[in-house]
Structure formats: structure tokens, C-alpha cells
Amino acid sequence: MQQETSSIIQTVLDYVASPIRALQEWLSEYLPGDEWAAYLAFAFYVILILSGGLGAILSRNLIRAMLGLVLTFLGVAGMYLLLASPFLAFMQLLIYVGAICVLIFFAVMLTRNTDGGEESRLPSLGSLFYGLLAFLAPLAVAGPLIVMYAGKVQVETPQTVPSGKLGAGLLSSYVLPFELISIILLVAMAGAVYLAFRGYSPKRSGDDQ
Amino acid sequence: MEISGISILSLVTIIVACLLVIALMVVNALVMVYVERKGSGFIQRRPGPYEVGPWGTIQAACDAMKLLAKELFVPANVDFFLYFLAPVLAFLPVLALFIPIPFGPFLTTLKVPDGVVLILAFAGFGLLANLLAGYASNNKYGILGAGRAVSQGVAYEIPMILALLAVVFQTGSMNLSEIVEAQGSAPWRWNFLCQPIAFFIYLVTLVAETNRAPFDLPEGESELTAGFHTEYSGMGFALFFLAEYANMLLVSFVCATFFLGGYKGPILDGFWWTFIKAYAVMWFIVWIRWTFPRVRFDQLLNINWKWLLPLSILNLWITAVVIKIV
Numbered sequence: 001m002q003q004e005t006s007s008i009i010q011t012v013l014d015y016v017a018s019p020i021r022a023l024q025e026w027l028s029e030y031l032p033g034d035e036w037a038a039y040l041a042f043a044f045y046v047i048l049i050l051s052g053g054l055g056a057i058l059s060r061n062l063i064r065a066m067l068g069l070v071l072t073f074l075g076v077a078g079m080y081l082l083l084a085s086p087f088l089a090f091m092q093l094l095i096y097v098g099a100i101c102v103l104i105f106f107a108v109m110l111t112r113n114t115d116g117g118e119e120s121r122l123p124s125l126g127s128l129f130y131g132l133l134a135f136l137a138p139l140a141v142a143g144p145l146i147v148m149y150a151g152k153v154q155v156e157t158p159q160t161v162p163s164g165k166l167g168a169g170l171l172s173s174y175v176l177p178f179e180l181i182s183i184i185l186l187v188a189m190a191g192a193v194y195l196a197f198r199g200y201s202p203k204r205s206g207d208d209q
Numbered sequence: 210m211e212i213s214g215i216s217i218l219s220l221v222t223i224i225v226a227c228l229l230v231i232a233l234m235v236v237n238a239l240v241m242v243y244v245e246r247k248g249s250g251f252i253q254r255r256p257g258p259y260e261v262g263p264w265g266t267i268q269a270a271c272d273a274m275k276l277l278a279k280e281l282f283v284p285a286n287v288d289f290f291l292y293f294l295a296p297v298l299a300f301l302p303v304l305a306l307f308i309p310i311p312f313g314p315f316l317t318t319l320k321v322p323d324g325v326v327l328i329l330a331f332a333g334f335g336l337l338a339n340l341l342a343g344y345a346s347n348n349k350y351g352i353l354g355a356g357r358a359v360s361q362g363v364a365y366e367i368p369m370i371l372a373l374l375a376v377v378f379q380t381g382s383m384n385l386s387e388i389v390e391a392q393g394s395a396p397w398r399w400n401f402l403c404q405p406i407a408f409f410i411y412l413v414t415l416v417a418e419t420n421r422a423p424f425d426l427p428e429g430e431s432e433l434t435a436g437f438h439t440e441y442s443g444m445g446f447a448l449f450f451l452a453e454y455a456n457m458l459l460v461s462f463v464c465a466t467f468f469l470g471g472y473k474g475p476i477l478d479g480f481w482w483t484f485i486k487a488y489a490v491m492w493f494i495v496w497i498r499w500t501f502p503r504v505r506f507d508q509l510l511n512i513n514w515k516w517l518l519p520l521s522i523l524n525l526w527i528t529a530v531v532i533k534i535v
Contacts, residue, residue, distance in 0.1 A: 020221065093333065164381075
């Protein structure tokens with residue numbers, strides 16, 4: 001009986017999808033091959049990343065700047081989806097939006113964020129120059145490579161790697177970098193605990209018992 | 210007809226499913242408001258709503274009409290853009306959250322391979338929305354509520370993930386449909402019996418993650434008037450309200466899928482079992498709201514960091530060892 005229901009629903013869905021299919025066929029004549037959707041998604045994600053980044057830099061309000069950052073993370077997650085790695089995309093959202101941005105928000109809220117603060121002033125000429133330098137440095141490395149290899153390298157369509165295989169890889173052939181990264185995180189955590197508890201004595205804090 | 214891995218057909222499926230989920234959210238909110246008010250009346254030995262309609266059944270619909278017709282009141286000096294973004298941001302991600310939930314053997318939007326991670330990833334947006342609401346409404350109660358929401362949400366997310374991870378270890382898959390398939394039809398073959406600690410931790414954290422009593426500190430009425438949504442009226446408040454009930458529904462469905470055998474039941478498998486189990490969990494949430502008093506904030510964080518987190522890590526470790534041996 002479930003088979004019958006499923007085939008009926010499949011037929012209904014096919015019927016509903018038919019105008020969209022017609023639209024897609026009509027569009028595919030004007031766009032390069034079957035890849036038009038990928039190009040469209042790529043353009044959308046690039047716009048998300050760039051506008052988010054600009055919002056993060058140009059905003060005079062720290063919370064709005066953080067929202068720009070969230071938008072950029074969303075765009076990057078979309079790029080991961082486009083590269084057929086949904087696990088990385090979801091992890092990007094889980095860690096960067098769900099944890100890091102929320103903690104940044106917490107830190108901002110603990111400070112007094114008035115409009116006359118230091119962050120609302122225009123940067124000096126010197127820091128602008130260094131910013132430009134930092135922007136151009138990767139471009140100087142990547143630019144010639146892009147020009148040299150443009151149109152010569154064929155890249156295959158990315159295949160989705162099941163997350164089980166990903167985990168097995170992290171714990172076998174890539175175990176050293178994986179463990180080194182966790183040591184770096186441990187060092188950062190120890191530093192945070194040290195900074196937070198510097199000058200702490202148990203006598204002064206005890207009102208919870 | 211493949212577009213980067215997703216066929217046009219599944220795109221249509223997603224759109225249809227989103228519309229159905231919106232309908233489910235609204236109906237669920239209406240039903241649960243009535244059930245909650247009648248249930249709390251029953252527990253506290255008072256009648257609950259009884260004036261509007263037979264046994265007060267139309268009360269929730271009248272409340273909804275009132276909220277729709279109310280004036281949108283915006284206090285002075287709010288961050289206008291963020292103030293209106295927050296309720297929308299609370300409401301929208303819920304649509305994505307229901308995509309991997311297997312309501313029935315066929316009634317699943319998409320059998321996403323990493324369904325658990327998808328749910329956890331988009332659940333983070335709800336917290337962000339609460340924060341933005343508290344910050345943007347230019348109100349000290351709002352900011353205090355938002356601050357509490359962060360420390361509570363970030364803290365309780367960790368044991369929740371670890372509890373779900375124990376079941377994922379056991380099944381060997383993050384696909385919610387496969388997790389249901391790995392459980393049997395008979396109640397003693399559901400996961401809550403072989404993962405009792407994970408089940409207990411999940412039940413505690415689901416109450417905390419949905420900001421419900423006894424862990425409703427971000428909006429504790431007696432201390433913060435209404436916490437992060439103090440300054441919202443009319444539809445702004447209604448959207449937060451809808452999102453809260455939808456989140457309750459979601460954690461109940463996840464609980465039914467992971468621990469209570471999903472759509473499998475003693476007689477005749479099907480989507481009705483998922484709904485029966487999910488609404489049993491919903492009733493559990495309402496029940497403990499009127500059973501336990503609200504905890505203090507330091508108690509709330511101590512329960513999490515000193516008890517639930519070590520317990521969930523221990524449970525994960527035991528699960529891993531048992532799987533390795535068996």
C-alpha cells in the first residue's frame with residue numbers, strides 16, 4: 001500500500017514539476033550547458049560573501065558588523081555546498097554562526113558600545129595603507145597563477161565524500177595535523193583560563209553556597 | 210534532470226514540504242496553547258480557559274486574532290533594521306530544520322546523509338535571533354535576557370550534541386531515516402532502553418534549549434518582565450511565539466526519532482506513531498513546567514558544566530567501548 005501511495009505522490013510531483021522543467025529547458029538554451037545553475041549559485045554566494053565582508057568593514061555599529069560577518073559565513077557555507085561537501089557546510093554554520101558569532105556578540109554586549117567609540121572613527125592613512133597591503137599580498141601570489149593556468153587545467157566535478165570516510169581519513173593518514181590543531185586549541189584554552197583566573201582567590205568569590 | 214546533485218523534483222518537494230511545515234507550525238501553536246492552558250489548569254486544580262466556545266476551545270484562535278490586529282509598537286531609539294530582522298530570523302530557519310525529519314517511511318522531505326548536523330547548524334540561528342532581539346530593543350531587560358540566552362544556549366548545546374552523538378555512534382549513521390530503521394517495532398527495541406543516560410540528558414537539555422520552565426531564565430517573567438522579547442508587540446511577538454512552539458515541536462520530533470523509534474510502533478508502522486510520540490514529549494515539556502520551580506542562574510550553569518557535560522562524555526566513552534567490544 002505504501003508503494004502505491006509513493007507512486008501516486010511521485011506522479012503528482014512530476015505534474016507539479018513539469019512547468020519548472022519547461023522553464024529550465026528554455027533557460028538552458030541561453031546559458032552554458034547544464035552548469036548554469038552552478039554558475040548562478042556561485043554568483044549568488046560571491047555576492048553574499050562580498051557584501052557581507054563590506055558590511056563588516058564599513059559598518060559603524062559593532063553588532064551590524066557582526067551580522068555582516070554572519071552573511072559572509074553563510075556565503076562560504078554555500079560555497080562548500082557547491083563543492084559537494086555538505087558536511088563541511090553544515091559544520092561551518094554550526095561552529096562559526098552558532099558558536100563563534102554568538103560568543104563575539106556576548107563579548108560586544110559586555111562592552112559599552114556607544115556610537116562615539118573608537119571603532120566609529122575613520123581609520124588613519126597608515127592603517128589604510130597596511131590594510132591595502134594585506135589585501136594585495138594574496139592577490140600578488142594567486143594572480144599570476146590564475147593568469148598562467150587559466151583555461152589549461154581541467155578540474156573534475158567534485159564528488160561528495162561520505163562523512164564516515166572523512167572521519168576515517170582524519171584519524172589515519174591525516175592524524176598528525178589533526179592532533180596538532182587540537183593542541184593549538186588546547187593552548188588557546190589554557191591561555192584563556194589563565195587570563196580569566198589571574199588574581200583570583202577562592203575567598204573573595206564564595207557566595208553561592 | 211540533475212542540478213549539482215539535487216534534482217528539480219526534490220526542489221519541488223522541498224517547497225511543498227516548507228508550505229506543509231508552515232501549516233503544521235501554525236496549527237501546532239494553536240493546539241498547544243489550548244493544551245498548555247488546559248493542562249496547567251488541570252495540574253493547578255483550576256478550570257483554565259472556559260468562556261470562549263465549548264470548553265474554551267476557540268480561546269487560542271481568538272488570541273491569535275488579537276495578536277494579528279494589534280498595533281506594532283516600536284519604542285524610541287531602537288536599532289530599526291535589527292529590531293525587525295530578529296523575529297524573521299527566529300522564524301525562517303525553522304523551515305530548514307524540518308527537512309531531514311522522517312515523519313513516516315515515505316513522508317520525509319529529503320533523506321539528508323548528515324541530517325543531524327543540518328538540524329544542529331540551523332538551530333544556532335534561533336539563538337542569534339534572540340540575541341539580536343534583546344540587543345536591538347534598547348531595553349535593559351532585553352539585554353539581560355539576551356545575555357542569559359547566550360550562556361544558556363551555548364552551554365546546553367554541548368551535552369545535547371554529545372547525547373545525540375552516542376546514538377549516532379551506535380547506529381553508525383547521521384541520517385535520521387537510517388537511525389529510525391535501525392530501531393525495531395517493539396518498544397523494548399527502541400534506543401531509549403539501550404541509551405538511558407543519553408535519553409535522560411537529551412530530555413533535560415531539550416527543555417533548556419527551548420527556553421522553557423524550569424530553565425526559562427532568558428524570559429523569566431518575575432525577574433525580567435519578558436526578557437529578550439519585552440519590547441515586541443503584535444506580530445513581532447507572535448513570530449517569536451510561533452518560533453518557540455515550532456522549536457519545541459522540532460526537539461520533540463528529534464527525540465521521537467532518536468530515542469523512541471520514530472514511525473515504528475507495536476501495531477502498523479506509519480507517520481501516526483511519529484506524531485503520537487512527538488506530542489507525548491510535548492506534553493512532558495508542559496508537565497514539568499508546572500512541576501519544578503525555576504532554577505537560579507548559577508544553579509542552571511552548574512547543572513550543565515558540572516553534571517551533564519561529564520556525564521555525557523562518560524556516556525559517549527562507554528558507548529564507544531561497548532561498540533568496539535561487541
